[in-house]
Amino acid sequence: MAFDYLIVGAGFAGSVLAERLARVADKRVLLIDKRSHIGGNAYDHYDDAGVHVHRYGPHIFHTNAREVFDYLSRFTEWRPYEHRVRASVDGQLLPIPINLDTVNRLYGLNLSSPEVEGFFSAAAERCDKITTSEDVIVNRVGRELYEKFFRNYTRKQWGMDPSELDAQVTARVPVRTNRDDRYFTDTYQAMPRAGYTRMFERMLAHRNIKVMLNTSYAEIADEISYGELIYTGPIDEFFGYRYGKLPYRSLRFQFETIETPQAQPVAVINYPNHHPYTRTTEFKHLTGQVHPKTTIVYEYPQAEGDPYYPVPKPENALLYQQYKALADAAVSVHFVGRLATYKYYNMDQVTAQALTLFAKLASVPRAERAALPEAEGAVA
Known part of the structure; x- marks a missing residue:
């Protein structure tokens, strides 16, 4: 052979x-x-333009598995990186996943961590049986935050309402009562x-x-x-x-190079309620590259194309x-x-x-x- x-x-x-x-x-x-x-x-x-980009959208490495991190470390040095995302909601760029600062800035409040837990509990619509992505969010933080941050984003991403999707879709995104604005909390967070x-x-x-x-x-x-x-x-x-x-969702990527060293305060900004795209990514946050220009990518979910998401x-x-x-x-x-x-x-x-x-x-x-x-x- x-x-x-x-x-x-x-x-x-x-x-x-x-x-x-x-x-x-x-x-x-x-x-x-x-x-x-x-x-x-x-x-x-x-x-x-000479900017280091990810052709198929941002890929952020994070893991709790020491075995996996050690294995990949044989082939790369790492650049420490903790991913942060903002959501464009009501004219503000707010931390996502939702945390204490998200609520305080959105509503002009000054709640403490125990108080924001009470805020979520009062707003929550309890579900006896959680089966859909809508159930996950309204059961945790109520319908208003669900509408502002999740519903329309999910509709764009999947072409369906969250009430039609399995609970696992939104269950991946936590809700926090502290000020931790990292998107991931894994032990190992770094970029090659x-x-x-x-x-x-x-x-x-x-x-x-x-x-x-x-x-x-x-x-x-x-x-x-x-x-x-x-x-x-x-x-x-x-x-x-x-x-x-087997059904998949695909993505179309539109890249734009801008004549400025930095265009966004964080790597990724989500747009749940306006624009046909779901998010924009500025790669220099991920790579640490120093360059007089920057490149961002707009992500447009679509039904046809390369298979990305089951x-x-x-x-x-x-x-x-x-x-x-x-x-x-x-x-x-x-x-x-x-x-x-x-x-x-x-x-x-x-x-x-x-x-x-x-x-x-x-x-x-x-x-x-x-x-x-x-x-x-x-x-x-």
């Missing part, structure tokens, strides 16, 4: 597995991607100092790995000799849409289960990653999933994973 493994997709899932199988298990790996670059949606580059693309380049720099870009699985499936397949693409596409297409509705979960049954029965084929498992995973979760699959393929006990060989030319 020319290759021990054919891996479809050069994002986090495929690249982590390629690196581990090649370096630790000494397997010959062919890694393919239909795009013209590695890194999947985390791909970053310098635009025409030289960018994600450089991290992936180091990850894939091994003699046992061959990378082919601008290449789809359908084009070479019958042309390449390999032992096992690792597939990170859309699971419904792999099975020829046998039961119909749509969390019960009927979609049932459709996925039909495809999962086919996947479970497939011989020598492994499905991993967001698209292949129809789950909205963060980058660290995909990395952990890939490391778990590698340990299974290589029969490596969990306790020994962190002690696996270092990468050649690894970065401290």
Whole structure:
């Protein structure tokens, strides 16, 4: 056989597995991607103005998993970064997730932490059974804050009212009674100092790995000799849409370079109630780049285009289960990653999933994973 493994997709899932199988298990790996670059949606580059940007919207690394952070640290130095977001509501840029300062500034109050908890309790509309995204928010902070911060944003993002969506959509966003305005509270919060693309380049720099870009699985499936397949693409596409297409939401990105060093007070500003876009991102907050110009991106959710977000509705979960049954029965084929498992995973979760699959393929006990060989030319 020319290759021990054919891996479809050069994002986090495929690249982590390629690196581990090649370096630790000494397997010959062919890694393919239909795009013209590695890194999947985390791909970053310098635009025409020389500003370091993320092509597919902001990717903020955060995790509580020491194993994941230590593994990725072999391929990158880190730039400490704690993500902050503001929401444009009633003419103000207010902290989101909602916290003590959000309420005080919105209503001109001076509440303490215990008092704002009472404010939320008085406003809340209690639900006996929380099943939708609307239920999550109105049960916690009431209908007025739900209308100001969540309802219209969710409608733009998903093309549906929160009352139609599974509770998990808004359950991901906390509500705080203190002044902590960080978007995430994970133990490890940082950005790759030289960018994600450089991290992936180091990850894939091994003699046992061959990378082919601008290449789809359908084009070479019958042309390449390999032992096992690792597939990170859309699971419904792999099975020829046998039961119909799994629904996704996509995004359109509009980049704008501005003749100023800084355009926003924080990296991301959400626009729940006006403009057709959901948010704007200024990348220099993420990268720490010093440059006389800056670039921001506007995100426009849409139904068609590259698949980004699985749509969390019960009927979609049932459709996925039909495809999962086919996947479970497939011989020598492994499905991993967001698209292949129809789950909205963060980058660290995909990395952990890939490391778990590698340990299974290589029969490596969990306790020994962190002690696996270092990468050649690894970065401290």
